[in-house]
Amino acid sequence: xxxxxxxxxxxxxxxxxxxxxxxxxxxxxxxxxxxxxxxxxxxxxxxxxxxxxxxxxxxxxxxxxxxxxxxxxxxxxxxxxxxxxxxxxxxxxxxxxxxxxxxxxxxxxxxxxxxxxxxxxxxxxxxxxxxxxxxxxxxxxxxxxxxxxxxxxxxxxxxxxxxxxxxxxxxxxxxxxxxxxxxxxxxxxxxxxxxxxxxxxxxxxxxxxxxxxxxxxxxxxxxxxxxxxxxxxxxxxxxxxxxxxxxxxxxxxxxxxxxxxxxxxxxxxxxxxxxxxxxxxxxxxxxxxxxxxxxxxxxxxxxxxxxxxxxxxxxxxxxxxxxxxxxxxxxxxxxxxxxxxxxxxxxxxxxxxxxxxxxxxxxxxxxxxxxxxxxxxxxxxxxxxxxxxxxxxxxxxxxxxxxxxxxxxxxxxxxxxxxxxxxxxxxxxxxxxxxxxxxxxxxxxxxxxxxxxxxxxxxxxxxxxxxxxxxxxxxxxxxxxxxxxxxxxxxxxxxxxxxxxxxxxxxxxx
Amino acid sequence: xxxxxxxxxxxxxxxxxxxxxxxxxxxxxxxxxxxxxxxxxxxxxxxxxxxxxxxxxxxxxxxxxxxxxxxxxxxxxxxxxxxxxxxxxxxxxxxxxxxxxxxxxxxxxxxxxxxxxxxxxxxxxxxxxxxxxxxxxxxxxxxxxxxxxxxxxxxxxxxxxxxxxxxxxxxxxxxxxxxxx
Numbered sequence: 001x002x003x004x005x006x007x008x009x010x011x012x013x014x015x016x017x018x019x020x021x022x023x024x025x026x027x028x029x030x031x032x033x034x035x036x037x038x039x040x041x042x043x044x045x046x047x048x049x050x051x052x053x054x055x056x057x058x059x060x061x062x063x064x065x066x067x068x069x070x071x072x073x074x075x076x077x078x079x080x081x082x083x084x085x086x087x088x089x090x091x092x093x094x095x096x097x098x099x100x101x102x103x104x105x106x107x108x109x110x111x112x113x114x115x116x117x118x119x120x121x122x123x124x125x126x127x128x129x130x131x132x133x134x135x136x137x138x139x140x141x142x143x144x145x146x147x148x149x150x151x152x153x154x155x156x157x158x159x160x161x162x163x164x165x166x167x168x169x170x171x172x173x174x175x176x177x178x179x180x181x182x183x184x185x186x187x188x189x190x191x192x193x194x195x196x197x198x199x200x201x202x203x204x205x206x207x208x209x210x211x212x213x214x215x216x217x218x219x220x221x222x223x224x225x226x227x228x229x230x231x232x233x234x235x236x237x238x239x240x241x242x243x244x245x246x247x248x249x250x251x252x253x254x255x256x257x258x259x260x261x262x263x264x265x266x267x268x269x270x271x272x273x274x275x276x277x278x279x280x281x282x283x284x285x286x287x288x289x290x291x292x293x294x295x296x297x298x299x300x301x302x303x304x305x306x307x308x309x310x311x312x313x314x315x316x317x318x319x320x321x322x323x324x325x326x327x328x329x330x331x332x333x334x335x336x337x338x339x340x341x342x343x344x345x346x347x348x349x350x351x352x353x354x355x356x357x358x359x360x361x362x363x364x365x366x367x368x369x370x371x372x373x374x375x376x377x378x379x380x381x382x383x384x385x386x387x388x389x390x391x392x393x394x395x396x397x398x399x400x401x402x403x404x405x406x407x408x409x410x411x412x413x414x415x416x417x418x419x420x421x422x423x424x425x426x427x428x429x430x431x432x433x434x435x436x437x438x439x440x441x442x443x444x445x446x447x448x449x450x451x452x453x454x455x456x457x458x459x460x461x462x463x464x465x466x467x468x469x470x471x472x473x474x475x476x477x478x479x480x481x482x483x484x485x486x487x488x489x490x491x492x493x494x495x496x497x498x499x500x501x502x503x504x505x506x507x508x509x510x
Numbered sequence: 511x512x513x514x515x516x517x518x519x520x521x522x523x524x525x526x527x528x529x530x531x532x533x534x535x536x537x538x539x540x541x542x543x544x545x546x547x548x549x550x551x552x553x554x555x556x557x558x559x560x561x562x563x564x565x566x567x568x569x570x571x572x573x574x575x576x577x578x579x580x581x582x583x584x585x586x587x588x589x590x591x592x593x594x595x596x597x598x599x600x601x602x603x604x605x606x607x608x609x610x611x612x613x614x615x616x617x618x619x620x621x622x623x624x625x626x627x628x629x630x631x632x633x634x635x636x637x638x639x640x641x642x643x644x645x646x647x648x649x650x651x652x653x654x655x656x657x658x659x660x661x662x663x664x665x666x667x668x669x670x671x672x673x674x675x676x677x678x679x680x681x682x683x684x685x686x687x688x689x690x691x
Binding site for chain 1 (some may be wrong): 575
């Protein structure tokens, strides 16, 4: 007997009719399973990749996987309220965050909701979290400095507005301190700052906010916080949310902005967790295949906009934590290759008391040189090479061999420059002061001062010049360098301050 | 034809039953008719595949086919529902057909032509293929106007392209190659 398909269909149809409302798969999906911030949803055939979907009860999610018979959704919010069988509806929108001046001074989560207990944020502006980075025609070269206020960085690895400079190092080497100092130093620089904390302890974030507030930096700073206790999808979107908040100021207010991503290692780990739960195939170190794109699309959004677009800028300071100084791990190499240079922090220097513990040998800034002011470029020109040769000689000198006068002189100079580059936390220094100190060091004015008194002298020198010789600072400030006719007077001034400091007689370093 | 390995396992099981009961072809036809129903009617397909309904509801609906359909096949479908493999029904039906062909010593040949061919021509093609391959030949026909004319035969993994379009294409390749381009 031959049975036609129509016959089967008609029999089955009669049986199915009662379930018809459950079989509408175009507009409504149903949760199949939930786990670790990820839901698998059946149906929702019209869903698009990246679309925002709403679960019953007001929890939102983002479509990440489109599969043959189900979709994978990352849940933003309390995923414990999402239950099996719950209906899911598409919204036709993409993820957005509230933006605008109302956010300044606030601490928000990656969805832009306030978590500082200071009441609601009044803004009607929203921006999509994910934005395509501006193209070549919309950009201009980086040529304006972003002063970090840290001597070791502004002199040797200068950062320009619109640059992406990686801060990389082991745990407890002062990565966050550099970022915080930089934010504090933007006080009079007219830069809007966004600090994105990803996967950190709430207590750490609280103390950072406290520090920023004490130093008056919250007047121009937004803190986006996503602690280690928050679900992985929130940690994954936090940097994009922070970036969108800065972009609003850059595009629509034509401002210079600075975004610190602290740190992208944790974000990559959150993304790895999501990807594995979504059953995407694991690759190296179990990261998914698109983990490079995760960071490249974020850091490409750092830009110095063309004059036609208002010349705003977005400087990115991503932070990466290494394990035992292993920079050749997957995520560090990825981010090193994306950024325009890196500031490398090493524990050895940190514990030897050289703070910030910047390893000048392997720290570079690929575009920032053009952004340095002329005066700084002059005094810092040979600094990197001097320090490198000092490190080489220092190792050699430890063998206890007799040294000739020239070598000894080089060693003395190097030891003093290392002292000069030390700087306490939360005390960023103006670029004029930096130029003055580095000038004194590079011209040999410090060679007769005992190494352990160099930092005292630095303080005395700057105080005296600020109070007794304001005209010197003013001239350097105006000219953005040390004018040729000023050098003689400056040398004389430094010498007299030094003689006074040493009690009238020159000290023999040997 | 491509299908998941699991489809072959289920198809083989049903085939073994068919062989025992000497009803290989009858079971195949019944299975194919359900697969065709799911292919042509999206509601039936959704009903069978949706995880929103539990196995009980699906089995209840399938049991209503008992009068129309072979009881063994209905049981088989219920088993697929229980094992969560009902979504693979289409590949299982295809795997069954291939395995049944193999068991029956049949060769399936797909003839594609630009225009529909009449029964006499079909006989002629079938005869010609049988002369070459031997055994039983089952001819499936398909019409594709863009072949312009001629005949394309697919036997297993091999394609014999005797279409006008194919010959023109080969001529084009030969000409452009010899001209040194």
